[in-house]
Amino acid sequence: MTTTRSGRPALTRPDGTPLRVLVVDDDPDLAEVLTGALRYEGWEVRAAGDGASALAAARELLPDAVVLDVLLPDTDGFAVLRRLHEVKPDVCVLFLTARDAVEDRIAGITAGGDDYVTKPFSLEEVVARLRGLLRRAGMARQLEEGPRLVVGDLVMDEEAREVTRAGELIELSPTEFELLRFLMRNPRRVLSKAQILDRVWSYDFGGQAHVVELYISYLRKKLDAGRAPMIHTVRGAGYLLKPVLV
Amino acid sequence: MTTTRSGRPALTRPDGTPLRVLVVDDDPDLAEVLTGALRYEGWEVRAAGDGASALAAARELLPDAVVLDVLLPDTDGFAVLRRLHEVKPDVCVLFLTARDAVEDRIAGITAGGDDYVTKPFSLEEVVARLRGLLRRAGMARQLEEGPRLVVGDLVMDEEAREVTRAGELIELSPTEFELLRFLMRNPRRVLSKAQILDRVWSYDFGGQAHVVELYISYLRKKLDAGRAPMIHTVRGAGYLLKPVLV
DNA sequence: CGGCGGACTCAGAGGAAGCTCAGAGCGTTC
């Protein structure tokens, strides 16, 4: 079995080949960031900058999923979506859209099983949504485990957005939730504050690493209060989530 | 058993193949939205833009149901209907029609067991009507369970449009009913306001998420009044319906 | 042992998200 830069086994389809995703965005920087993050997660990634080349790439790659900017230089999301479905009817689509975009049209677009994320987004958000889409499509073997993340006695239900430790419900704010999700998806591994900022906060967030410390502190208060700690500081390197035993 | 992107088991015919539906509408955007939504619900979907190609597709697909726009560029829905019945006599038809259309003609046609929806419609509406048609026709195995949705002590009879909690009847307006139906079809899962707008409100509704909050508030007043709450707000994410226990 | 930089925590400003009330518009009914 192949493994990825993240250390997790590569996502594969039922026939053993890696899951394929097409990233379509006319901002090359953003496309680059997305491509990097998804490749890191074990996807086979291709990128395109406009609708026409996206369709060409789709015909060649036959992607399992597409990350698609709604505003493209040459066409709109509806047209691309229609043509994509002609090429591959069961493709999953994750739309990227500005928060203030003409939402009435967007509204209809996502009506199927597809999903969307508003800019500016965090990479964790994109990755999580994409996993959700694929899981619901029953596409990837590894994803069929279900929407639960488990580290020791800590359990996260991503669909219900519920977190429990030792069976006890823990209430989290949106940012706390995303931070913990990132930690739980990378257990027993030191994550630097820069890495955390890149993944959990929006890509246009200009803030400082101090915010990470602050939110780690929040999480500790809620997660580790009165229990054996699961979040550990590695001075000069970052943070580490691991089960109490082992 | 295969599952759909909605997470529900796929609709299948008595012989195990998925239920087949043909979508006929000359607005490609609308056809795309319908196609996506129905595919998400587990249907095998084909689309056509006019009467001639609809008949061609029908001969090939032999659909169990047809979603049929009354106003087509080359002919009208009734002519198509007649020819459809020649191709497949037991096909179920759901008409799409403008509100001010000649409703008496529709009424006559639908007397035979078919049904219709006026534009603009919500996707929940279309999906529910189609399920109703098929159930009455005794076509789908999974649909024979009956028209009841149950979450905890909350029970919805979709056919009778009756809702009870702990045996007590709860009166709901049409929009409240559809909102609750959507929630009950996705229990223990956080639904974003955008998702809710997409499914419950008409596809051309330009309004804001505020309406969802308002109707959630109505529902809570009727459903949760003086009882343990079943509708939960997940700040920054959406709403969640779950039974009181567990 | 003293100083320094990294890490932690608290308090609070500012803003975002959500709730509810009141009422206008509209279609239906009698």
Next chain:
DNA sequence: GAACGCTCTGAGCTTCCTCTGAGTCCGCCG
């Protein structure tokens, strides 16, 4: 045409979240 029910808009209010700044603590190094 008056009365009703339903839907949606607007505004005020509350609650909660996020981030900044400042002070403190702690480990590490000279």
